[in-house]
Amino acid sequence: QQQVKQSPQSLIVQKGGISIINCAYENTAFDYFPWYQQFPGKGPALLIAIRPDVSEKKEGRFTISFNKSAKQFSLHIMDSQPGDSATYFCAAKARPSGTYKYIFGTGTRLKVLA
Amino acid sequence: ETGVTQTPRHLVMGMTNKKSLKCEQHLGHNAMYWYKQSAKKPLELMFVYNFKEQTENNSVPSRFSPECPNSSHLFLHLHTLQPEDSALYLCASSQVISGDRGRGQPQHFGDGTRLSIL
Numbered sequence: 001q002q003q004v005k006q007s008p009q010s011l012i013v014q015k016g017g018i019s020i021i022n023c024a025y026e027n028t029a030f031d032y033f034p035w036y037q038q039f040p041g042k043g044p045a046l047l048i049a050i051r052p053d054v055s056e057k058k059e060g061r062f063t064i065s066f067n068k069s070a071k072q073f074s075l076h077i078m079d080s081q082p083g084d085s086a087t088y089f090c091a092a093k094a095r096p097s098g099t100y101k102y103i104f105g106t107g108t109r110l111k112v113l114a
Numbered sequence: 115e116t117g118v119t120q121t122p123r124h125l126v127m128g129m130t131n132k133k134s135l136k137c138e139q140h141l142g143h144n145a146m147y148w149y150k151q152s153a154k155k156p157l158e159l160m161f162v163y164n165f166k167e168q169t170e171n172n173s174v175p176s177r178f179s180p181e182c183p184n185s186s187h188l189f190l191h192l193h194t195l196q197p198e199d200s201a202l203y204l205c206a207s208s209q210v211i212s213g214d215r216g217r218g219q220p221q222h223f224g225d226g227t228r229l230s231i232l
Contacts, residue, residue, distance in 0.1 A: 004156070009154075034220055036223075041225065042225050042226075043118070043120075043206075043223035043224050043225045044157075044204070045223065046220045046221075046222070101162070101170065102157075102159070102221060103156070104156040104157040105156060106154060106155065107154075107156075
């Protein structure tokens with residue numbers, strides 16, 4: 001119940017294409033869903049996040065789609081660029097229980113071809 | 115300096131050595147975290163400190179010993195490590211606000227210490 005399942009493990013997209021990464025969860029207590037971007041040799045950096053009271057959030061070329069009934073959320077990268085090549089992690093946070101614990105997916109390695 | 119700074123960036127140690135990882139956050143946050151990142155595995159939360167008090171220990175072996183002397187600094191003391199402990203160790207911080215039900219306070223990560231156990 002504490003897992004967040006992320007797919008695909010790796011993704012290759014042509015420049016200008018749409019990259020889509022999916023995550024699924026079981027725990028209905030999760031109430032905050034961030035996405036992190038990690039470049040080699042760097043720590044994860046917050047990219048975009050959503051709460052379950054909205055179905056979509058867009059920031060520039062990055063969009064999170066959230067389906068509460070299906071317990072799924074996805075990251076869409078529009079007009080993908082070679083600079084977007086990185087590993088992307090979804091995460092989920094449960095409602096307060098005395099800790100602020102994120103559960104992370106296993107990551108998706110994205111490569112955008114020039 | 116800004117953000118979350120971790121030192122050293124790389125560390126190679128023998129199984130019998132004792133070393134420490136250091137993390138410093140310049141964001142004014144009151145919670146700090148240690149994570150372990152291994153290839154093809156989710157980030158594993160190791161320890162959480164909230165207002166300098168350890169609030170979580172995720173069944174981490176005693177050969178890892180955290181220390182949080184103040185809200186800006188976090189250490190991870192290492193001794194008698196095993197080869198399977200080789201990984202990237204990430205520090206993160208966030209602002210915990212009472213009464214906001216913990217919503218929308220993202221964790222900010224450092225660039226990690228790449229640890230190799232010989």
